[in-house]
Amino acid sequence: MNTYTLIISIAIITYVLRVGCWLGNVRGAGWLERYLRAVPLTILAALIFPAVLVRDGGLRIDLGNVYLLAGLLTAFVAWRSRNAILTITVGMVGIILLKLTI
Amino acid sequence: MNTWKDSFREGIMLTLPLFLGAVPFGLAYGIFARACGMSFGECTFMSATVFAGTAQFAAVNMLYEGTMPLTIILVTLIINTRHVPMALSLKPYLAGLRRPALAIAAFGLVDESYIVAIDQFQRKGEGDFPFFIASAVTMYIAWLGSSVAGYLMGSGISDPLAWGLDFALPCTFICILISRLDSLRTVVIVVISGAVATGFALSSYSGAGLLAAIFSGVIADMLLFRQSGVEEAT
Numbered sequence: 001m002n003t004y005t006l007i008i009s010i011a012i013i014t015y016v017l018r019v020g021c022w023l024g025n026v027r028g029a030g031w032l033e034r035y036l037r038a039v040p041l042t043i044l045a046a047l048i049f050p051a052v053l054v055r056d057g058g059l060r061i062d063l064g065n066v067y068l069l070a071g072l073l074t075a076f077v078a079w080r081s082r083n084a085i086l087t088i089t090v091g092m093v094g095i096i097l098l099k100l101t102i
Numbered sequence: 103m104n105t106w107k108d109s110f111r112e113g114i115m116l117t118l119p120l121f122l123g124a125v126p127f128g129l130a131y132g133i134f135a136r137a138c139g140m141s142f143g144e145c146t147f148m149s150a151t152v153f154a155g156t157a158q159f160a161a162v163n164m165l166y167e168g169t170m171p172l173t174i175i176l177v178t179l180i181i182n183t184r185h186v187p188m189a190l191s192l193k194p195y196l197a198g199l200r201r202p203a204l205a206i207a208a209f210g211l212v213d214e215s216y217i218v219a220i221d222q223f224q225r226k227g228e229g230d231f232p233f234f235i236a237s238a239v240t241m242y243i244a245w246l247g248s249s250v251a252g253y254l255m256g257s258g259i260s261d262p263l264a265w266g267l268d269f270a271l272p273c274t275f276i277c278i279l280i281s282r283l284d285s286l287r288t289v290v291i292v293v294i295s296g297a298v299a300t301g302f303a304l305s306s307y308s309g310a311g312l313l314a315a316i317f318s319g320v321i322a323d324m325l326l327f328r329q330s331g332v333e334e335a336t
Contacts, residue, residue: 001171003144009171010161010178011151017185019208022193023201035320036191040220041288042295042319043188044279046312047213049296050303051272059304067269074273078280087280088119091273095266 066098106232113236116222120214123270124244126262127155132252133259134159138166142253149249153212153242157181160309181309187316188216195220195229203231210238212245213312214271221278287327295319 052071053059060068074091081087128149135145140162152158157178164174189211196204215237223229252262262268283289295315302311 003140003165004147006161006165006171006174007144007148007151009175010148010157013175013179014152014154014157014182014185015209017179017182018189018211019205021186021189022196022204022208032190033194035324036187038291038320038323039187039191039316040217040224041279041282041291042316043184043213043217043312044275044282045292045295045319046299046315047217048272048275048279049300050308050311051269053300054303057304059300067272070269071272071276074276075280078277082281084277087277088270088273091276092266092270095269095273099266 064102066095066102069098070095109230109232110236112222113218113230113233114240116218117214117237117240119270119274120218121240121244122267123272123274124155124214124241125248126265126268127271128245128248129252129255129259129262131155131158131162132249132254133256133262134252135162135249136253136256138162140165145253146246146250149246152178153209153245154178154182155212155245156309156312177309180313184312184316185211187320188213192216192220192223192229192234195223196231196234197229199231207231207234207238210235210242212238212241214241217275217278221282287323290326291319291323294322 048071052065052067053061055065055067063069070091073094074087077090078084078087131149132145135148136142140148145162148158148161152161160181161174161178164177189208192211196207199207215234218237219230219234222233252259279292283292295318298318299311299315302308302314
């Protein structure tokens, strides 16, 4: 199979997965909506935990893991301040300073 | 009521940290594709048409290793099946839109635009089409632009994932997540999904981690919190 044919196949499959239920007649049944309300939380967890806990393919729950330290700092500032701009600024300055020092 | 322009601007602003966070991954993808022997055209065409980072990394790696095309297609199918629950949970907020608008918007449904949009829609209690389009376009520019730049610069730039800018993604997601943790239910779901995703990330099936995390979190919600009210904020 030609590489471009393969890329087009992947692109079509990915697009169909994205568009399918929007164009299809999948009715937002009450019970389904009720259970889908957890989806954003699960995706946030899945994007955060591995990104801060797994480095170079290994689990790193220790004080030498700057991503874990910066993640905890970010979570603390987010919890106390409830201010997105402040939180993200502190988190990013934090990771850069941590990388410079550790 | 926001005007179209206000919504569009707000969508861009709230996606900006994720734009910055995606750039090192796009650069890394371009560098990786070049190192794996892909042509500039193939690398760019893939970013322009597939627009799904994890699946693209996996596909390029498998192409390099000479994996059978059917296997490559199946693996990318599994990685991208997570878009189905994402699209389903956004659907109520896009009701009333015409099919051509939905067909265009669906192409921009990626992890980042989904999270920014669903968070905004659930807090406001209503959908906002220009907001979603703005978020999607912002992420598309970040991904396509940085993958082109990564390919062109090749190994001339040192590992972009080591700069710390890659932390902009988890940093922004943590900020959004903390604002949503308001009950035992939300904490339990996050711990279960996070543990499952971490387990997958440590295995050789990391591509399926997001899908597995969605399923485990939603099933935990069904089993443990069946009786909690529908009105409870998520």
